Amino acid sequence: MKKDAEVMLYMRERHKGTTQQVAAARAGMSERTARRYERAGKLPSQLKRPRIWRTRENPFEEDWLWVVEQLQRDPALQGATLFALLCARHPSKYRPTQVRTLQRHIATWKATQGPDKEVYFEQVHTPGEGAQSDFTHMEEFNVTIAGEAFPHLLYHCVLTYSNVEAISICFAETFEALAEGLERALWQFGGVPAQHRTDHLSAAVRRLDKAGREDWTQRYEALMQHYAMTPTTNNAGVAHENGDVEQSHYRFQQALDQALRVRGSRDFPDRASYERFLQDLARYRNQTRAGRYAQEQQALRPLPAQPLAPCREVRVSVSRFSTIVVQGNMYSVPSRLIGATLLIRVRAEHLEGYLGSKHVVTLPRLHGRAQHVINYRHIIWSLVRKPGAFAAYRYRDDLYPTLAFRRAYDRLRSDLPARADREYVRVLHLAATLSEAEVETALLLLEEAKTVPTAEAVRDLVRPIEVRQVTTVPVNLQPYDQLLPSQRCAHA
Structure with missing residues (x-):
């Protein structure tokens, strides 16, 4: 069959008055073919009829009704x-290469007779209209801090018009992480949109009872009122209704993976270095949205005078064990607070303890329930006076700051079983009063020298910081008296 261009060339030559023979030769076709297209008055593509017949037998015709039922x-x-099911039902009837034929038949059936598919409706956003936020897990990136695993999440907030984004590290999907991340994002954006959309945060709310969920809702509404934003949520289990931030999750994680590959290492010396790396990446991505962001900034409403800094406040009593229980988790506090009632402000990553209006303690926050963290510095002074309590202490494992301390205790138990508890407690006392890092170094040196790590041996290696005596030199003030006469002399 000839191409449309060839027939069109033939028709142009004929319209010029060229003979049929010459026009056919110039178009590269025979006179007979040329006469056929000239009589039809149509191009080859217009004469071509779609094929509606099969060129070969359908190998699945006998079993097609069963396939449709499935x-x-x-x-x-x-x-x-x-x-695979057909091959099991009819052994040796089908060849492995026929699987593609069945897949094409199924695709055609779904497109012509299958169920309707869900339609996604493209949205038109206006400047300053809204922001969307959500949490995303980061375990798949295998980021480490100083060689240790760093499991964490990112709180991600996106302006829906410009797609400018803000991120912050967090460790659980809690209200405090949401509130702190949202406030940090709004102050980074430099304004407040009209709406804030998030999902139901079921991971954060599911563990709460009815009263806890009501409290969560009230605090979230108070946060929205402070910034005069309208809160909206997507339907449960329908993530695409939060589509802007979900797509930003995907794109940001792609960019992060590439940036980590370019860097050549996923290990960072400290958390601050990793945070700078993330913020630099977000800043680089936001540079490509500067034009739309400039439009959006004009539509954003002004920020309030200061952040709300929302947190949960609970009152707890310090037990005789020098511990408190907050949201089902146990924390140690300095022993001087035993018997006191503390006001605890629960924030995303830490707890702040107040005695009256005075801040007395800051503790790292535990997520989940039935966990505990005991800081040996809080109880060491009592433990030194009662070293026998160490052996059966319920939270003894928390009193090994590092693996070197645990090995030191095992060596003491092996070589000095009668004095092991007393010696180890004295070693802990040195770590609390002098320097944990220096004591750990001393323990490693003693271990390398195959020496029993007694408190005396550690003390000989760890030298306390000398307090230098500052001597004061008296200053002669008589020259100043001569320059500035006294008030009595002035009156005289």
Whole structure:
């Protein structure tokens, strides 16, 4: 069959008055072919009829009704799965290469007779209209801090018009992480949008009872009122209704993976270095949105005078064990606070303890329930006076700051079983009063020298910081008296 261009060339030559023979030769076709297209008055593509017949037999015709029944029962069944079932039902009837034929038949059936698919509706956003936020897990990136695993999440907030984004590290999907991340994002954006959309945060709310969920809702509404934003949520289990931030999750994680590959290492010396790396990446991505961001900034409403800094406040009593229980987790506090009632402000990553209006303690926050953290510095002074309590102490494992301390205790138990508890407690006392790092170094040196790590041996290696005596030199003030006469002399 000739091409449309060839026939069009022939028609142009004929319209110029060229003979049929010459026009056919110039178009590269025979006179007979030229006469056929000239009589039809149509191009080859217009004369071509779609093929509606099969060129070969359908190998699945006998079993097609069974295939359709399976697809109607569960449209998610894949062609490879159904082909394997057919081969099991009819051994040696089908060849392995026919699986692609079945997949094409299933695709055609779904497109012509299958169930309707969900339609996604493209949205038009206006400047300053809203922001979307959500949490995303980061375990798959295998980031380490000083060689140790760093499991964490990112709170991600995106302006829906410009797609300018803000991120912050967090460790659980809690209200405090949401509130602190949102406030940090709004102050970074330099204004407040009209709406804030998030999902139901079921991971944060599911563990709460009815009263806890009501409290969570009230605090979230108070946060929205402080910034005069309208709170909206997507339907449960329908993540695409929070589509802007979900897409930003995907794009940011792609960019982060590439940036880590370019860097050549996923280990960072400290958390601050990793945070700078993330913020630099977000800043670089936001540079490409500067034009739309400039438009959005004009539509954003002004920020309030200062951040709300929302937190949960609970009152707890310090037990005789020098511990407190906050949201189902146990924390140690300095022993001088035993018997006192503290006001605890629960924030995303730490707890702040107040006695009256005075701040007395800051503790790292535990997530989940039935966990505990005991700081040996809080109880060492009592433990030194009662070293026998160490052996059966319920939270003894928390009193090994590092692996070197644990090995030191095991060596003491082996070589000095009668004095092991007393010697180790004295070593802990040195770590609390002098320097944990220096004591750990001393323990490593003693271990390398195969010496028993007694408190005396550690003390000989760890030298306390000398307090230098500052001597004061008297200053002669008589010259100043001569320059500035006294008030009595002035009156005289």
